[in-house]
Amino acid sequence: MKKVLEDIRVLDFSRFVAGPYCGMLLADMGAEVIRIDRPGGEEDRTYGLTAGNNENLIFACYARNKKGITLNLFGDHQVREILADLVKKSDVVLHSFPPDAAKAAGLTYESLAATNPGIIVTAISSFGITGPYANKGGFDFIVQAMSGAMKIGGFPDKPPVRAFMNPMDHGTGAVAAFGTLAALRHRDQTGEGQLVDLSLFQTALTYVMPMIAEAEVLGRVRPVIGNRSAYLGPTDLYACRDGYVFIASVMNSLWRRLARLIGHEELIDDPHLQTDMARYEHRDRIDPLVAEWMAGHTVAEAMEKLEKARIPCGPLRGTDEVLNDPHIQSEKMVEYVDMEVPGLAKVPMTGISAKLSKTPGDIRLRPPRVGEHNREIYQGLLGYPTEVLSSLKGKGLI
Numbered sequence: 001m002k003k004v005l006e007d008i009r010v011l012d013f014s015r016f017v018a019g020p021y022c023g024m025l026l027a028d029m030g031a032e033v034i035r036i037d038r039p040g041g042e043e044d045r046t047y048g049l050t051a052g053n054n055e056n057l058i059f060a061c062y063a064r065n066k067k068g069i070t071l072n073l074f075g076d077h078q079v080r081e082i083l084a085d086l087v088k089k090s091d092v093v094l095h096s097f098p099p100d101a102a103k104a105a106g107l108t109y110e111s112l113a114a115t116n117p118g119i120i121v122t123a124i125s126s127f128g129i130t131g132p133y134a135n136k137g138g139f140d141f142i143v144q145a146m147s148g149a150m151k152i153g154g155f156p157d158k159p160p161v162r163a164f165m166n167p168m169d170h171g172t173g174a175v176a177a178f179g180t181l182a183a184l185r186h187r188d189q190t191g192e193g194q195l196v197d198l199s200l201f202q203t204a205l206t207y208v209m210p211m212i213a214e215a216e217v218l219g220r221v222r223p224v225i226g227n228r229s230a231y232l233g234p235t236d237l238y239a240c241r242d243g244y245v246f247i248a249s250v251m252n253s254l255w256r257r258l259a260r261l262i263g264h265e266e267l268i269d270d271p272h273l274q275t276d277m278a279r280y281e282h283r284d285r286i287d288p289l290v291a292e293w294m295a296g297h298t299v300a301e302a303m304e305k306l307e308k309a310r311i312p313c314g315p316l317r318g319t320d321e322v323l324n325d326p327h328i329q330s331e332k333m334v335e336y337v338d339m340e341v342p343g344l345a346k347v348p349m350t351g352i353s354a355k356l357s358k359t360p361g362d363i364r365l366r367p368p369r370v371g372e373h374n375r376e377i378y379q380g381l382l383g384y385p386t387e388v389l390s391s392l393k394g395k396g397l398i
Contacts, residue, residue: 003030004359008184011036011086012066013073013095013107015044017140017166018200019124020062021173023094026180027065028352028361031092034377035066038073039396041370052344060367061349064337068368069377073105075397080106082397084115085382091187092180096124098135109195119193120183122176128199140168140200147204152211152222160224172203233279234258234287237316238294244316245294245302254311255279261309262293323348337366374398 008031012023020035027033037045045055071086072079083106087093095107102108102123109121123129126138144150144162154161179196187193205212211222222230229235233249249258252274259267267286273279279286294302299315306313317325328334336346352361378384378398392398 002359003361004356006030006032008032008092009090010034010092010094011090013093013097013105014124015042015096017058017062017169018172018176018198019094019096019122020044020059021170022122022124022176022180023066024062024064025174025177025353026092028363029354029356029359030361033066034086034090034373035063035068035368037068037070037370039070039371039393039398041070045370051339051341051347053339053341057347060337060339060347063367064349064363065365066368067365067373067377068371069374070371070398072397073107075395078392078395079397082382082392086377087112087115087119089381090116090119091184092120092122094122094124094176094180098125098127098137099129100135102129113193117193118187118191120180120187120196121193122180122183122196122198124172124176124198124200126199127201129195129197133201138200140166143168143200143204147201148208148212149204152208152224154224155226156224167207168200168204171207172198172200175203228283228287231280232276234283234290236287236290238291240294240297240299240302243299245299245306246314246316247290247294247306248312250276250312252276257309257311258290261305261311262290264289335363337363339366371398 005026008026010023010026010031010033012019012033012035014020014023023033023035045059048056048058050056051060071082073083093107093112095102095105097105097107099108106112107121107123109119109123112119112121125134126143127133127136141162144167145160149168150160150162153163176196176198179198183194183196215221227237227246229248229250233251233255235248235250237244237246247258249255255273255276256268259265264286267273267289272282273286297305303313303315322328323334332351334348335351337349338346349363352363354361375389378389378392379386384392389398
């Protein structure tokens with residue numbers, strides 16, 4: 001089946017999570033995404049916990065459907081000629097360098113557009129390509145701290161706690177894929193390439209802006225109240241006899257169902273509990289009643305009764321329990337990819353997030369090994385003779 005992006009070629013110079021995730025989303029929809037490592041491989045393959053191939057599973061989860069070549073961007077002048085040859089044959093350059101590093105690597109939009117006016121350069125960095133922080137280094141958790149995100153979570157009288165699944169990385173990667181597609185659409189209409197500039201800091205501000213607006217306009221800072229949701233009816237993680245269940249009773253209709261279920265129907269007509277805000281302000285009165293009901297049930301019992309009452313709920317699970325979920329299995333929300341490495345089992349990876357009915361994405365390729373497709377790209381695409389490849393490898397350029 002034809003893939004919607006199969007005529008798009010992406011040079012992926014990005015590292016760690018945000019850029020690789022963007023590249024993965026494009027590759028899932030058929031783009032030929034070429035991951036470019038320095039000779040010997042990049043550090044984002046090997047940091048942290050590693051598997052049987054001496055690479056981590058973080059890299060593996062974002063490198064599927066990509067091809068892999070090597071190129072030392074900081075080698076001699078010949079490297080710029082190789083880069084130019086690659087750019088002439090490509091539609092998108094994706095990287096995660098701050099401005100000064102991008103300039104040193106030859107990856108600025110101006111230099112690449114001089115080679116290929118139709119090129120789209122998707123630049124992901126911590127703080128964007130302009131402004132006083134442009135060349136400041138950072139990661140997801142740095143912008144969580146700087147954006148206010150860390151101070152709206154956690155528990156009272158405890159140090160702030162960051163989110164641990166890298167929301168700013170993934171959010172930026174998703175918006176980067178959107179921005180890249182918008183730029184490709186513009187090029188379809190005009191023939192012009194352009195720069196797509198994204199920052200983790202902007203993503204963080206986007207996520208926290210409603211809370212910032214409350215503080216700025218209403219003078220009210222979001223309270224630190226653990227897992228409970230502010231300004232809503234009982235919405236929290238509650239302990240059962242054998243685990244935990246999260247309940248969300250947003251809106252009057254859900255609150256009425258919950259009050260009936262826990263045996264306190266008299267609360268429905270209480271004049272002090274008629275809005276979500278009112279129920280929040282009186283949480284010390286009503287939340288213990290919900291907690292008491294939950295504590296008298298097992299997770300399975302509570303889930304059965306809550307779902308019968310049509311109250312949104314979900315059990316708390318560990319990462320070692322999630323894959324047993326029947327819905328995940330039924331909907332192919334996770335797929336297993338054979339890494340083709342002796343002693344390394346198939347690796348679970350997220351399924352295709354955007355489920356298109358006519359041009360669906362799929363997982364076609366395992367993550368590439370370092371320089372695995374050098375011959376295919378340098379000889380097959382660029383037409384370099386074997387002796388040139390041997391010379392480049394001897395010089396340490398590929």
